[in-house]
Amino acid sequence: MTHRKLAPGRLVIASHNAGKVREIRALLASFGIDPVSAGDLGLPEPEETGTTFRDNALVKAHASTAASGLPALADDSGLEVAALGGRPGVYTADWAERQWFEGEKGRDWYMAMGKVEGLLAEQGPDVDRSAAFVCTLALAWPDGHAEVFEGRAAGSLTWPPRGTLGFGYDPVFIPAGKSLTYAEIDPAEKHAISHRADAFAKLVAGVF
Numbered sequence: 240m241t242h243r244k245l246a247p248g249r250l251v252i253a254s255h256n257a258g259k260v261r262e263i264r265a266l267l268a269s270f271g272i273d274p275v276s277a278g279d280l281g282l283p284e285p286e287e288t289g290t291t292f293r294d295n296a297l298v299k300a301h302a303s304t305a306a307s308g309l310p311a312l313a314d315d316s317g318l319e320v321a322a323l324g325g326r327p328g329v330y331t332a333d334w335a336e337r338q339w340f341e342g343e344k345g346r347d348w349y350m351a352m353g354k355v356e357g358l359l360a361e362q363g364p365d366v367d368r369s370a371a372f373v374c375t376l377a378l379a380w381p382d383g384h385a386e387v388f389e390g391r392a393a394g395s396l397t398w399p400p401r402g403t404l405g406f407g408y409d410p411v412f413i414p415a416g417k418s419l420t421y422a423e424i425d426p427a428e429k430h431a432i433s434h435r436a437d438a439f440a441k442l443v444a445g446v447f
């Protein structure tokens with residue numbers, strides 16, 4: 240694949256998830272890239288009609304670049320639970336219902352984590368609790384070219400949820416070789432080991 244080099248300047252983060260946008264901003268900070276989020280620009284949130292992380296990341300990246308005329312970086316990610324045959328996978332966000340919290344629209348992550356745990360519990364106390372977070376980044380250019388980078392982080396699920404940092408399913412995910420959840424470790428430490436950091440390292444090698 241031919242990579243284009245991203246010049247320091249404007250880039251759209253094609254995500255409406257505040258937790259993700261915060262992480263991507265932190266990961267971009269050291270590269271002189273000045274990102275603006277799709278939400279900041281008032282860009283619409285496209286429907287994620289794909290059945291793979293790759294397809295959805297491309298849908299989101301192309302939608303933002305078409306609407307803004309700027310290169311756009313999208314992230315489609317999710318949790319694959321081994322004992323659930325890889326579910327919720329590409330449907331990870333959908334398992335958390337949209338709800339209003341303190342006047343802001345968000346998702347009910349506690350309910351979603353409970354749903355995963357309920358399905359694991361049905362398989363008995365010795366169920367395999369291993370899981371992996373997946374992150375697929377798509378970078379789309381105004382001329383229609385796009386490239387995709389995939390990252391993974393292995394780990395296991397714990398219950399009940401622990402920690403208040405991060406976002407989404409972080410309170411139940413313990414990365415491999417660690418004892419604390421993603422929501423209990425410093426954001427900088429999450430950025431050193433996460434699925435998003437893994438995908439990001441490949442993006443950096445390709446386009447920066």
Ligand SMILES: O=c1nc[nH]c2c1ncn2[C@H]1C[C@H](O)[C@@H](COP(=O)(O)OP(=O)(O)OP(=O)(O)O)O1
Pocket residue numbers: 253254255256259287299314315316317318331332372405406407408409421433435
């Ligand atoms: O580091 C993570 N820590 C915890 N949970 C995570 C993480 N990474 C992805 N996840 C979960 C939550 C997220 O909502 C879903 C991805 O769904 P996904 O469609 O890619 O994102 P989204 O709908 O929340 O925002 P958007 O599409 O606007 O980028 O997987």
Ligand SMILES: [Mg+2]
Pocket residue numbers: 287332
């Ligand atoms: Mg989404």
